[in-house]
Amino acid sequence: MVKLESRILDIDYQGVVLNIEDARKIGVLDGDRVQIVRGDKGLFVQAFVVTTKTILPPGIFGIYHKTNERLNSKDGDTFEVRHADRPGSINFIKKKMDNEKLNAEEMKAIVTDIVDDILSPGEISAFIAASYINGLDMDEIEYLTRSMVQTGESLDFSSHPIADKHSIGGVPGNKITLLIVPIIAAGGLKIPKTSSRAITGAGGTADLMEALAPVEFSSTEVARMTEKAGGVIVWGGATNIAPADDKIILYEYPFKIDARGQMLASVMAKKIAVGADLVVIDIPVGNEAKVTTPEEGRKLAREFIELGDRFGIRVECALTYGESPVGHCIGVNLEVREALSVLEGSDFPHSLIQKSLTLAGIVFEMAGKAQSGKGFEMAEEILKSGKALSKMKEIIAVQGGNSDVKSGDLKTGEFSFEVNAPEDGYVIDMKNKALISIARMAGAPHDKGAGIYLHKKRGQRIEKGEPIYTIYAEREWRLEKAIQEARQLMPVLVEGMLIDRVPSDYWRPPMKQ
Numbered sequence: 001m002v003k004l005e006s007r008i009l010d011i012d013y014q015g016v017v018l019n020i021e022d023a024r025k026i027g028v029l030d031g032d033r034v035q036i037v038r039g040d041k042g043l044f045v046q047a048f049v050v051t052t053k054t055i056l057p058p059g060i061f062g063i064y065h066k067t068n069e070r071l072n073s074k075d076g077d078t079f080e081v082r083h084a085d086r087p088g089s090i091n092f093i094k095k096k097m098d099n100e101k102l103n104a105e106e107m108k109a110i111v112t113d114i115v116d117d118i119l120s121p122g123e124i125s126a127f128i129a130a131s132y133i134n135g136l137d138m139d140e141i142e143y144l145t146r147s148m149v150q151t152g153e154s155l156d157f158s159s160h161p162i163a164d165k166h167s168i169g170g171v172p173g174n175k176i177t178l179l180i181v182p183i184i185a186a187g188g189l190k191i192p193k194t195s196s197r198a199i200t201g202a203g204g205t206a207d208l209m210e211a212l213a214p215v216e217f218s219s220t221e222v223a224r225m226t227e228k229a230g231g232v233i234v235w236g237g238a239t240n241i242a243p244a245d246d247k248i249i250l251y252e253y254p255f256k257i258d259a260r261g262q263m264l265a266s267v268m269a270k271k272i273a274v275g276a277d278l279v280v281i282d283i284p285v286g287n288e289a290k291v292t293t294p295e296e297g298r299k300l301a302r303e304f305i306e307l308g309d310r311f312g313i314r315v316e317c318a319l320t321y322g323e324s325p326v327g328h329c330i331g332v333n334l335e336v337r338e339a340l341s342v343l344e345g346s347d348f349p350h351s352l353i354q355k356s357l358t359l360a361g362i363v364f365e366m367a368g369k370a371q372s373g374k375g376f377e378m379a380e381e382i383l384k385s386g387k388a389l390s391k392m393k394e395i396i397a398v399q400g401g402n403s404d405v406k407s408g409d410l411k412t413g414e415f416s417f418e419v420n421a422p423e424d425g426y427v428i429d430m431k432n433k434a435l436i437s438i439a440r441m442a443g444a445p446h447d448k449g450a451g452i453y454l455h456k457k458r459g460q461r462i463e464k465g466e467p468i469y470t471i472y473a474e475r476e477w478r479l480e481k482a483i484q485e486a487r488q489l490m491p492v493l494v495e496g497m498l499i500d501r502v503p504s505d506y507w508r509p510p511m512k513q
């Protein structure tokens with residue numbers, strides 16, 4: 001054990017930085033853990049070690065921001081730093097890598113160490129990869145869900161029922177939450193909606209809502225705002241509601257994957273923690289969606305329902321069309337603009353309105369607010385009457401945004417490129433993954449003005465030279481990258497269009513000299 005003086009490293013990362021000499025004295029290497037002890041305050045915090053020869057001198061150790069959230073230290077504090085044993089959770093991750101089943105205690109150990117920032121990014125990635133490749137069975141998913149709930153805070157409301165919705169994502173342009181939450185809240189149900197940022201897509205609901213209002217709140221604030229406005233749309237990652245969730249999603253995002261067992265746990269843990277009684281789950285089905293066939297969709301629906309049963313939550317699932325994007329806009333500001341325009345009274349785009357009303361209608365029927373088969377009408381009346389718009393303004397205001405915002409205020413990036421139809425014909429294919437990839441290249445979801453506007457959708461007629469879609473970016477170099485990606489991926493096909501030209505010497509081996 002050695003005594004070291006602290007330096008706070010204002011970097012949003014976990015762990016500590018030790019001078020190599022101190023690391024040797026303690027007996028640790030890069031990737032090991034130390035225990036940081038502050039006897040007078042009864043603090044014992046474990047942290048992941050990085051070493052340096054130059055950045056910090058011997059006697060001083062750096063504490064990254066996330067680890068300091070637990071230590072609450074300032075520059076110059078003195079701590080005893082000693083070797084910590086390798087966390088047992090690493091053995092359980094290895095067990096999953098070997099395709100063995102984890103029990104409740106093992107799963108809890110992994111989740112606790114993720115939440116406490118004891119596991120390194122590499123170890124968390126290994127857990128995700130092992131779960132993605134080997135799968136989790138229903139018991140393991142229940143353990144994961146329970147652990148995610150238990151390692152965070154839960155909300156407690158003065159009255160019930162609490163309603164909720166969630167989409168498994170995977171279809172671009174899925175901005176339905178921005179319509180469903182105000183419709184449900186305007187219909188008299190409480191809906192404390194926590195969302196993720198983008199996982200496989202170009203804009204998660206938390207990214208979208210952030211264009212209208214702050215989305216980072218404590219659990220207490222989420223409960224207070226929901227009591228006041230009837231609904232909120234916040235980022236789950238900031239709330240300490242199922243905090244493991246976004247720490248896992250962080251490492252799924254670069255791979256554009258959503259491991260099935262983790263997805264079920266991620267969605268349901270958030271519902272359990274907010275105290276939801278009834279939930280509708282949107283499962284988009286399509287060739288390039290997370291679920292590719294209706295059979296697979298029904299199987300996933302049964303799993304969501306069973307998981308809900310195990311926690312006393314009533315779940316209904318809606319298998320929805322996931323073959324093409326929802327609406328015409330992909331990317332943060334474009335999507336928010338489209339959703340607001342519907343709240344403001346536009347009857348376009350039909351696919352967005354139909355899907356949102358259908359799901360909101362299911363919630364009204366589940367809650368007994370509407371008779372069976374009448375939920376859609378109730379949702380439609382709330383939308384058409386402007387009550388949903390007023391409620392959305394209330395939600396924006398309670399979250400600290402500008403409730404006077406109009407759809408036209410949401411701006412696209414200043415750089416744009418229009419892709420025109422090379423032939424007359426019908427749009428016969430739209431590749432979701434390619435569209436997402438292009439939108440991400442253009443800067444989505446980070447750059448709120450980046451994205452794609454689809455002038456035509458699948459099945460529509462287009463004339464040669466008419467725009468098929470426009471790419472928007474906030475930075476010129478990003479637009480160029482997105483154009484290159486579009487040329488390579490060809491996300492929209494018009495019948496009769498040349499897909500590629502293969503030269504006559506394509507197959508020939510190089511000429512012998």
Ligand SMILES: O=P(O)(O)OC[C@H]1O[C@H](OP(=O)(O)O)[C@H](O)[C@@H]1O
Pocket residue numbers: 165166167168169170171177194195196197198199200201202203204205206258
């Ligand atoms: O990025 P992909 O994988 O498409 O999906 C992620 C989105 O799907 C869910 O939507 P919601 O919160 O139900 O609106 C998540 O919370 C997240 O916003």
Ligand SMILES: O=c1cc[nH]c(=O)[nH]1
Pocket residue numbers: 167168169195196199249258262263264266267
């Ligand atoms: O919230 C969500 C939605 C989809 N997939 C997840 O893992 N979490």
